[in-house]
Amino acid sequence: MFNNLAAAITCLLFASHVTAMPAGLLQNTNDRPVIGILTQMVTDEVMKPYGDTYIPAAYVKYIESGGSRVMPIRVTYDAAYYEDVFRKINGLILIGGAADLMKSDFARVAKIFFNLALKAYDAGDYFPIWGTCMGLQQLSVLVAGENLLTETTAENEAMPLNFTAEGFLSRMFQDFPSALMKAISEEPLTGNFHRYGLTVKTFLENKYLNNFFTILSTNIADNGAHFVSTIEGKKYPIYGVQWHPEVNRFSWDDRLNFPHSYHAVQVSSLLAQFFVNEGRRSLHRFEDPTEEAKALIYTYAPVYTANFTSYEQVYFF
Numbered sequence: 175m176f177n178n179l180a181a182a183i184t185c186l187l188f189a190s191h192v193t194a195m196p197a198g199l200l201q202n203t204n205d206r207p208v209i210g211i212l213t214q215m216v217t218d219e220v221m222k223p224y225g226d227t228y229i230p231a232a233y234v235k236y237i238e239s240g241g242s243r244v245m246p247i248r249v250t251y252d253a254a255y256y257e258d259v260f261r262k263i264n265g266l267i268l269i270g271g272a273a274d275l276m277k278s279d280f281a282r283v284a285k286i287f288f289n290l291a292l293k294a295y296d297a298g299d300y301f302p303i304w305g306t307c308m309g310l311q312q313l314s315v316l317v318a319g320e321n322l323l324t325e326t327t328a329e330n331e332a333m334p335l336n337f338t339a340e341g342f343l344s345r346m347f348q349d350f351p352s353a354l355m356k357a358i359s360e361e362p363l364t365g366n367f368h369r370y371g372l373t374v375k376t377f378l379e380n381k382y383l384n385n386f387f388t389i390l391s392t393n394i395a396d397n398g399a400h401f402v403s404t405i406e407g408k409k410y411p412i413y414g415v416q417w418h419p420e421v422n423r424f425s426w427d428d429r430l431n432f433p434h435s436y437h438a439v440q441v442s443s444l445l446a447q448f449f450v451n452e453g454r455r456s457l458h459r460f461e462d463p464t465e466e467a468k469a470l471i472y473t474y475a476p477v478y479t480a481n482f483t484s485y486e487q488v489y490f491f
């Protein structure tokens with residue numbers, strides 16, 4: 175998303191003496207979740223001096239604001255590494271950016287986690303995945319087995335959501351008060367920064383997408399195409415938004431149409447809380463606290479990038 179306005183392509187993005195809890199206490203929710211965020215490869219020249227991969231800090235703040243810790247996950251390891259990480263974390267976010275959705279390492283790693291999540295769910299083990307913008311597009315490629323995206327440009331446009339009937343019965347919006355459902359249906363509370371997307375027609379004609387996801391909302395692109403803007407798994411805890419809920423609270427570049435109203439902030443807060451709460455249903459954990467501490471985002475410091483990108487802060491890895 176918007177490292178460079180002109181080049182916004184696919185889309186945008188205590189104390190040590192405390193004693194541990196008594197062992198053997200069976201818990202069925204996990205109040206110390208860790209959500210993984212897959213890093214994006216740095217492609218923008220101005221960002222190259224800082225690292226090979228990155229995560230805009232807005233996504234980290236978004237997940238933290240929902241009550242979770244974050245683990246940045248690089249995309250260059252082998253499958254065994256991710257299988258190990260999967261057993262330790264409680265959910266995954268696929269963020270916006272630019273990557274080849276069939277051939278990149280981002281796509282390869284997304285597929286590993288996606289397959290593990292489905293297999294786990296079928297065995298009674300909950301592992302939610304959320305895709306934002308390119309993340310939704312990546313999920314559609316994983317489900318359909320092919321890239322079905324077409325031009326659905328809505329770049330730098332804030333819009334209301336056009337809910338389907340299912341949108342009102344969904345898990346994602348279940349905690350939205352009715353006044354907020356009305357507001358998000360009428361006010362421009364969702365920031366769009368994309369060129370490509372899934373048209374409603376393509377979605378409905380594809381049996382894999384249709385069987386896997388429910389369309390919760392749609393929007394209209396510049397070229398008049400109706401595109402899928404919010405989806406959730408019918409059976410699996412897999413969620414996607416073509417828009418960017420994180421920007422409503424954590425992005426401020428005034429050249430971009432980031433919604434910042436009271437309702438916009440509520441939308442962003444409630445969706446972050448929803449996804450983190452999905453993560454609380456996962457009992458995966460790090461066995462080794464030292465390993466956990468090293469894995470978390472806290473050992474990294476974000477870099478100030480507002481003077482050369484559209485992000486205020488970016489984590490580089």
Ligand SMILES: *[C@@H]1O[C@H](CO)[C@@H](O)[C@H](O)[C@H]1NC(C)=O
Nearest residue numbers: 336337338339392393394400
């Ligand atoms: C909203 O979606 C309906 C179909 O569900 C469509 O007929 C209508 O044109 C859409 N309106 C807007 C403004 O997107």
Ligand SMILES: *[C@@H]1O[C@H](CO)[C@@H](O)[C@H](O)[C@H]1NC(C)=O
Nearest residue numbers: 220477478479480481482483
């Ligand atoms: C951006 O600002 C930081 C902090 O003032 C400075 O160190 C850096 O050189 C600036 N970068 C560019 C590309 O202007």
